[in-house]
Amino acid sequence: MSMSDEGELAIANMGFVRREQLPPQPPPRRMTGPIGWVRENLLSTPLNIVLTILVALLLAWVIPEIVNFLFIDAVWTGMDRDACREVVQHREIGACWPFVWERLPYFIYGSYPGPERWRVDVFFALLAVAVVWTLWLGAPRRDIGMVYAFVLMPVASFILLHGFEVIGLPVVDTVLWGGVLVTIVVASVGIVASLPLGILLALGRRSHMPAVRLFSTIFIEFVRGVPLVTVLFMASVMLPLFVPDNFEPDKLLRALIGIALFASAYMAEVVRAGLQAIPKGQFEGAMAVGLTYWQRMRLIILPQALKTTIPNIVNNYVALFKDTTLVFIVGIFDLLRTIEVARIDPKWAAPVTSTTGYAVAAIFYLVFCYGMSRYARAVETRLAQSDRR
Amino acid sequence: MNTVASTAPQKRTRLTTPVAVDIINMNKWYGDFHVLRDINLKVMGGERIVICGPSGSGKSTMIRCVNQLEEHQSGRIIVDGVELTNDLKKIDEVRRDVGMVFQHFNLFPHLTVLENCTLAPIWVRKMPKREAEELALRYLKRVKIPEQANKYPGQLSGGQQQRVAIARALCMNPKIMLFDEPTSALDPEMVKEVLDTMVGLADDGMTMLVVTHEMGFARQVANRIVFMDEGQIVESNVPEEFFAHPQHERTKLFLSQILR
Numbered sequence: 001m002s003m004s005d006e007g008e009l010a011i012a013n014m015g016f017v018r019r020e021q022l023p024p025q026p027p028p029r030r031m032t033g034p035i036g037w038v039r040e041n042l043l044s045t046p047l048n049i050v051l052t053i054l055v056a057l058l059l060a061w062v063i064p065e066i067v068n069f070l071f072i073d074a075v076w077t078g079m080d081r082d083a084c085r086e087v088v089q090h091r092e093i094g095a096c097w098p099f100v101w102e103r104l105p106y107f108i109y110g111s112y113p114g115p116e117r118w119r120v121d122v123f124f125a126l127l128a129v130a131v132v133w134t135l136w137l138g139a140p141r142r143d144i145g146m147v148y149a150f151v152l153m154p155v156a157s158f159i160l161l162h163g164f165e166v167i168g169l170p171v172v173d174t175v176l177w178g179g180v181l182v183t184i185v186v187a188s189v190g191i192v193a194s195l196p197l198g199i200l201l202a203l204g205r206r207s208h209m210p211a212v213r214l215f216s217t218i219f220i221e222f223v224r225g226v227p228l229v230t231v232l233f234m235a236s237v238m239l240p241l242f243v244p245d246n247f248e249p250d251k252l253l254r255a256l257i258g259i260a261l262f263a264s265a266y267m268a269e270v271v272r273a274g275l276q277a278i279p280k281g282q283f284e285g286a287m288a289v290g291l292t293y294w295q296r297m298r299l300i301i302l303p304q305a306l307k308t309t310i311p312n313i314v315n316n317y318v319a320l321f322k323d324t325t326l327v328f329i330v331g332i333f334d335l336l337r338t339i340e341v342a343r344i345d346p347k348w349a350a351p352v353t354s355t356t357g358y359a360v361a362a363i364f365y366l367v368f369c370y371g372m373s374r375y376a377r378a379v380e381t382r383l384a385q386s387d388r389r
Numbered sequence: 390m391n392t393v394a395s396t397a398p399q400k401r402t403r404l405t406t407p408v409a410v411d412i413i414n415m416n417k418w419y420g421d422f423h424v425l426r427d428i429n430l431k432v433m434g435g436e437r438i439v440i441c442g443p444s445g446s447g448k449s450t451m452i453r454c455v456n457q458l459e460e461h462q463s464g465r466i467i468v469d470g471v472e473l474t475n476d477l478k479k480i481d482e483v484r485r486d487v488g489m490v491f492q493h494f495n496l497f498p499h500l501t502v503l504e505n506c507t508l509a510p511i512w513v514r515k516m517p518k519r520e521a522e523e524l525a526l527r528y529l530k531r532v533k534i535p536e537q538a539n540k541y542p543g544q545l546s547g548g549q550q551q552r553v554a555i556a557r558a559l560c561m562n563p564k565i566m567l568f569d570e571p572t573s574a575l576d577p578e579m580v581k582e583v584l585d586t587m588v589g590l591a592d593d594g595m596t597m598l599v600v601t602h603e604m605g606f607a608r609q610v611a612n613r614i615v616f617m618d619e620g621q622i623v624e625s626n627v628p629e630e631f632f633a634h635p636q637h638e639r640t641k642l643f644l645s646q647i648l649r
Contacts, residue, residue: 284458285495289509289561290485299508303499 069094070359084350095356099348106342107360110178110333116170119160120181126153126160127188135375137382150192161185174252178333180364182252186259186324186334191317193260198267203297205272216268223265228326231258236330255327263320270312274305307383314376318369336361404434404564406470409596410455415464417450424450425461426620432565437597439607439628442617443643448600451617452567455598456480456487469564485513488558492570494550496542502529502553503538506560514561521560528556532586548579552586559590566590568599604647608632616640 030036042052073094075084082088084096100107109117130153133145161181163171177185204216223231235258240248249257278301286296306313328337342348343357410432417425425447432438440448453459454466457473457480466473468483497505506525510516516524529535532552534545542550551571558566568587572580584606591597591610601607607614607628614631616624616639624631624640632648635641 281491281493281495282497285491285497287458288456288484288487288489288491288495289557290481290513291509292481295512299512300497304497307499 068092069355081346081348081350081353084348084352084356086351093350093352095359096348096350096352097356099342099350099353099356100360102348103338103342103345106179107335107338108180110181110338111176112172112178112181113176116163116172119169119172123157123160123181124184126157127184129153137379154192174250177252179338180335182327182332183324183335185252186256186327186332187321189256190259190263190320190324194263194267194316194320195313197260197264198271199302201264201268202271202275205268206275220265220268223262224269228259228262228323229329231262232326232330234258235261251330252332255330255332259320259324259327262323263316266316266319267313270309270316271305273312274309275301277308278305310376310380310383314372318372321369321372322365335364404469404596407434408432408467409434409436409469409565410598411465411467412451412454413465413467415451415454415461415466417447417454417459417461424620425454428464428622430615430622430625432596432598434564434596435594436612437591437595437610438599438613438615439611440598440600440615440617441602441604441607441643442623446617447620448617449569452569452598452600455565455567456484456489458489485561486564487567488561488563488565489567490551490554490558490569490571492573494542494547494554494574496550496554496557498542501539501541502534502545505542505553506557509557509561525556525560528559529553531559531589532556533582546579547575548582551575551579551583555583555586555590563595565596565598568597568601570600570602572601572603602647604632616643618643 030039043049071094073092075089075093075096075098078084078096078098083098084093086093105117109120112120130145130149133139134142134149139145159167159169161172161177162174163169165171201216201220204212205220207213207216226234232255235254236251239254239257243249282300282304283296286300291299324334325336327334328340333341339357339361343354408431410430412428412430415425415428416423428451430438430451440452442448450459454461454473455468461473468487471479471483473479473483496502497508500508503522503525506528507518507521510521510524511518514521526535526538529538532555534549534552534556537545537549537553542553545553555571571587572583575583580603584603587597587599587606588610597610599606599611611628613625614628615622616631616635616637618639624635624637626636631640632644635644
């Protein structure tokens with residue numbers, strides 16, 4: 001080939017003119033295909049090889065245990081605790097699924113009165129529509145979806161869940177709410193409220209107005225300096241001291257406010273980090289074309305800042321979702337609390353009952369949190385595609 | 390080409406007063422550091438002023454005061470009859486009518502080229518979207534990159550990005566254009582396309598304040614060259630005189646350094 005000729009020519013003569021374009025060659029075989037993938041990702045360095053072996057051993061140890069417990073040794077049918085006791089069944093016993101099956105309505109609805117539970121189902125359906133409509137980037141008319149998700153759906157859900165005598169929906173006191181219903185309500189309110197509040201606090205903390213900056217800073221630092229448990233206690237015990245006697249806010253509402261404020265302080269710091277990552281030139285470019293402060297923030301700065309902080313925002317959401325389990329300390333029955341109550345029910349008292357209950361909780365939280373993080377990854381990838389730099 | 394002072398202002402540069410920018414005894418400090426000292430500069434409508442000087446001499450700071458990206462602490466700045474004070478309304482008013490082109494383009498990376506251009510007309514001028522897009526395409530044609538309208542700034546070369554930045558500023562129909570070292574961040578091969586665009590603007594009679602080290606450009610389009618050093622205007626003259634007979638020692642030294 002003339003390629004090598006040209007190469008030698010280049011060394012031989014000081015002057016060199018390339019006469020033909022070199023054609024691109026395929027990469028070496030060891031870089032492609034499954035073998036290439038294994039070499040690249042699992043066996044690239046001695047340390048990598050050691051880690052690969054260790055992880056493989058760990059998986060070989062853990063996975064069979066989990067499969068055994070959840071499926072192979074699991075009990076699938078039964079009426080009470082005897083079905084799930086080794087001493088009765090004379091065999092290895094895994095998860096006690098009949099217990100979960102019997103208590104499932106309690107895990108989902110708490111003590112929400114039986115004849116009214118369809119209202120909770122409708123709420124879940126409304127919520128699912130809102131989630132898909134707003135989060136699916138290719139959905140039609142997402143602008144209407146936003147109005148639905150942030151205005152119509154919350155109002156409708158409140159009327160539906162709490163009740164409204166005028167249209168024939170009996171009021172269901174929030175004391176009766178529980179299980180997945182409460183977990184989802186608390187998490188959704190926290191997630192929906194914390195982002196706008198966090199953005200406002202972050203902007204406030206960077207404001208040129210000293211009063212606004214001072215308020216935002218004190219609020220953020222105070223809330224961040226206090227554990228969520230304390231915030232919930234304060235919301236639950238102290239809030240009633242500040243409002244008139246005849247107006248005592250609902251217990252669940254108090255917890256919701258506490259969680260929303262707590263999450264927004266953390267969100268504010270995440271958003272502030274994003275704002276600080278935006279080059280000064282973007283602010284100046286936006287100023288120079290005559291945009292006002294709020295236009296600059298809404299159209300130029302926040303879209304970029306939020307995009308860079310998506311992983312952190314979702315991280316906060318995941319943490320918040322799991323933190324909702326703390327509402328039990330102010331006497332609210334979220335999913336984990338209902339499982340706690342059910343697992344000590346004498347009817348199902350067996351060595352595996354608690355483990356089974358906690359496995360259900362683990363699976364529930366894993367599915368939701370992993371779902372959030374996968375969705376965030378997909379959005380990141382998509383946004384990265386839309387403006388390659 | 391066109392070194393004669395501009396003829397009657399064209400319809401685009403609809404200044405309401407004959408004086409485009411009037412800077413009177415303006416001073417600015419960064420903390421204790423006196424960056425701009427007693428600046429006096431009067432720019433008539435249709436004039437092209439090139440501002441040059443060593444780095445750190447305050448040239449950029451001075452033109453950034455004209456649209457208040459930097460605030461001044463004493464003296465007066467009057468832009469087309471509007472005096473810049475702490476009044477944010479006045480500042481917004483001036484910014485609407487003064488276009489600016491930056492060294493690092495400062496395009497909005499999350500918006501397409503077309504959206505970069507239509508953003509301000511739509512939100513600041515309240516122009517209908519369709520109309521704003523037609524306007525933007527007209528200016529993108531003018532800077533010779535209409536085919537890039539739907540790309541993102543990151544996909545363009547430096548020279549193309551800077552031309553988009555010029556088009557973005559022009560979409561606001563500015564009375565005055567500020568250029569802050571528009572070619573300093575460009576690869577050598579891209580400088581010409583940007584300068585050509587600026588020459589075209591000058592030929593149309595746009596009032597321009599240009600901070601640049603491109604002395605060829607200064608010779609070709611400037612009505613006046615302002616030389617700054619250590620926060621002061623040291624010398625100001627028409628290009629022929631400025632290059633042929635610099636008066637101040639500092640100017641002579643500067644010119645001997647850059648014109649070899």
